Amino acid sequence: MARELLKGNEAFAEAALRYGLEAYFGYPITPQSEALEHLAKRMVEENRVFIQAESELGAINMVYGAACCGVRTMTSTSGPGFSLMAEGLSYIAGSDVPAVVVNMQRGGPGLGNIQPSQSDYFIMTKSAGHGDFHPIVLAPANVQEIIDMMGLAFDLAEKYRTLVLIAGDGSLGQIMESAELPPMQPFPRPRPDWALTGAVGREQHIITSLDLSPEGLEKTNLRFQAKLAEIQKNEVRWKEYQTEDAELLLVAYGTVGRICLSVVREARKQGLKVGLLRPQTLWPFPSARIAELAGQVRGVLVSEMSAGQMLEDVQLAVLGKTPVKFYGRMGGIVPMVDEILAAVKDMEGGTGK
Amino acid sequence: MSDVAQIPENMELIYQYPDSMTKKSTHYCPGCTHGVIHRLVAEVLDELGVREQTIGVAPVGCSVLAYYYFKMDFAEAPHGRAPAMATGIKRVNPDKIVFTYQGDGDLAAIGTNEIIHAAHRGELITTIFVNNAIYGMTGGQMAPTTLEGQKTTSSPFGRDPRIAGVPVHISEIMAAIPAVAYATRQSALDLPGINKTKKAIKRAFMAQQQGLGFSIVEVLSTCPTNWHVDPWDAMQWAKENMIPEFPLGNTKVSDAVAALKV
Numbered sequence: 001m002a003r004e005l006l007k008g009n010e011a012f013a014e015a016a017l018r019y020g021l022e023a024y025f026g027y028p029i030t031p032q033s034e035a036l037e038h039l040a041k042r043m044v045e046e047n048r049v050f051i052q053a054e055s056e057l058g059a060i061n062m063v064y065g066a067a068c069c070g071v072r073t074m075t076s077t078s079g080p081g082f083s084l085m086a087e088g089l090s091y092i093a094g095s096d097v098p099a100v101v102v103n104m105q106r107g108g109p110g111l112g113n114i115q116p117s118q119s120d121y122f123i124m125t126k127s128a129g130h131g132d133f134h135p136i137v138l139a140p141a142n143v144q145e146i147i148d149m150m151g152l153a154f155d156l157a158e159k160y161r162t163l164v165l166i167a168g169d170g171s172l173g174q175i176m177e178s179a180e181l182p183p184m185q186p187f188p189r190p191r192p193d194w195a196l197t198g199a200v201g202r203e204q205h206i207i208t209s210l211d212l213s214p215e216g217l218e219k220t221n222l223r224f225q226a227k228l229a230e231i232q233k234n235e236v237r238w239k240e241y242q243t244e245d246a247e248l249l250l251v252a253y254g255t256v257g258r259i260c261l262s263v264v265r266e267a268r269k270q271g272l273k274v275g276l277l278r279p280q281t282l283w284p285f286p287s288a289r290i291a292e293l294a295g296q297v298r299g300v301l302v303s304e305m306s307a308g309q310m311l312e313d314v315q316l317a318v319l320g321k322t323p324v325k326f327y328g329r330m331g332g333i334v335p336m337v338d339e340i341l342a343a344v345k346d347m348e349g350g351t352g353k
Numbered sequence: 354m355s356d357v358a359q360i361p362e363n364m365e366l367i368y369q370y371p372d373s374m375t376k377k378s379t380h381y382c383p384g385c386t387h388g389v390i391h392r393l394v395a396e397v398l399d400e401l402g403v404r405e406q407t408i409g410v411a412p413v414g415c416s417v418l419a420y421y422y423f424k425m426d427f428a429e430a431p432h433g434r435a436p437a438m439a440t441g442i443k444r445v446n447p448d449k450i451v452f453t454y455q456g457d458g459d460l461a462a463i464g465t466n467e468i469i470h471a472a473h474r475g476e477l478i479t480t481i482f483v484n485n486a487i488y489g490m491t492g493g494q495m496a497p498t499t500l501e502g503q504k505t506t507s508s509p510f511g512r513d514p515r516i517a518g519v520p521v522h523i524s525e526i527m528a529a530i531p532a533v534a535y536a537t538r539q540s541a542l543d544l545p546g547i548n549k550t551k552k553a554i555k556r557a558f559m560a561q562q563q564g565l566g567f568s569i570v571e572v573l574s575t576c577p578t579n580w581h582v583d584p585w586d587a588m589q590w591a592k593e594n595m596i597p598e599f600p601l602g603n604t605k606v607s608d609a610v611a612a613l614k615v
Contacts, residue, residue, distance in 0.1 A: 022445060023441065023444060023445050025441065049444040049445055051440065051444065051474070053437070053470075054466055054467070054469075054470035055466060057434065057437070057466070057467070058434075058437045058440075058466065058467055058470060059437075061430065061431060061434035061437035061438050061441070061467070062437050062438070062440050062441035062444075063441060064428075064430075064431075064434075064437075064438055064441060065410070065428065065430075065437065065438035065439060065440060065441025065442040066441035066442065066444065066445045067441075068428045068438070068441075068442065069408075069441075069442055069445050069446055071445045073441070073445075087431050087434075088431060088434070091430075091431050095429075196408050196426040196427075196428060196442065196446075197426065197446075198405050198406045198407065198408065198425075198426055198446075198449055199404070199405055199424070199425050199426050200405040200406075201405070204420070204423075204424055204425050204426055204427065205426045205427075206420045206426075206427050206428075206429075207427070207428045207429065208411075208420065208427075208428070208429035209429065210417060210418075210429055
């Protein structure tokens, strides 16, 4: 396939379709509506299912229904819509069905605004709904990566029969850059044997998150936890840039991770040995590698478009081995390279150099 | 069909479990009509020969465990969301029969958005809506269909319209929606009512089979436990009080549905 100039929202939508998306259910919300609009056209052209739902509650429960049938299904939204979906996300997690949700984060809380943000880290990684569960949370930093992660998201969702979230932000949704889409995958895909397909010559299949017996529900939860442990063992992903000799470590994901790559280059030019770790999975989190690097560097700087949410996971990984500082912008402001670089230099000042 | 080992030659088997039901004992209270309505749905699915092609969606409420009693593929929806889930299921399985089974709290309060929009999209699903004017499972609170003056644990002085508004009439709301092919209100309060209910359920599923549009059967029911009366008195109370508020009969029958030979 050739490289094309693609907008983030349209790119992930088209990629999802090419990776075998059979049913999309969505509700318009800025800054991801181009995905809904793209699929409104393309899903119909490809004779697949598209519905603009009555609300994000409707959308996520349509996804839940289609997921129970074992098809590749997804929705996409932004913060306020994601909050509404929490109910459905919990039920999806509680009934072992695979589904994918893209959240193009915007400024919050409340209606907030429509500018890029990373302030949904907590709700996505730690509290996507009631009950004990974590979705897998993927964090792309550019248009090519969100394209590639759509395929990964469906594969992981099906491999573990779990919920996979893609943590984008308004900037990633709106940016246009050169990227390559995958070829069209074979379609339709076979339905898995656990799915609701009609009980022809077999016992009925029941998909429910209900278990009224405490012993039964504890057993189910232990099974969920074992699944999550397996995911933590196998699916941690991150990228490192110039960490080999780094004396200071930057940790940032998504759009800020991308900006921090420029910070590293600029810092190196100025003789500062700065490296970057960019988590590609926010859950499971690359804690072990961050802990390792914490033993090597004189300090860690976390940067996010939030008040410091991923920061807590970095602190937990570092466990006080080295100072952890934070530089964040909120309200939809994207931090500039020189701002973060200044924070790096402050840190150098504060760590005894 | 039958698992009765041997029927003597001079006898005939005239009544048994429908194939579409499991043999589990239900958890419903004595006098509750959920069991009757379950059986009617199961008999209809048997008669249409579609058990293996049917996927049901259970609600949250007393019938949350409906999938233990229906012998077919089933999902259990979040409270009120069954029509949205059923939409997802049906759209990826257009050749299947998909139905939701919902109570009045589930469908007429928390789930109004989902049911109204599923109906407006003309989803080719069937909804069985059981209305007993109270929240049963949570212990007898006021429902959207609770009658004016009716005492419940959350309307202890009787439902006061100045505080709690007036009963929601789902079948009449459905009648106003062009994409609804069939909406009817029946009752499970006596034998004639039960027979008519079965016919209505059959018409509703046939409408789905023929792709005629969204179909919904409201069934007036009782809750002896939370009404604090015995089952017989509950039936009488419902006839005397619920039917005047919720008149029986069709509120919407499209020409194509009317032409169905049930």
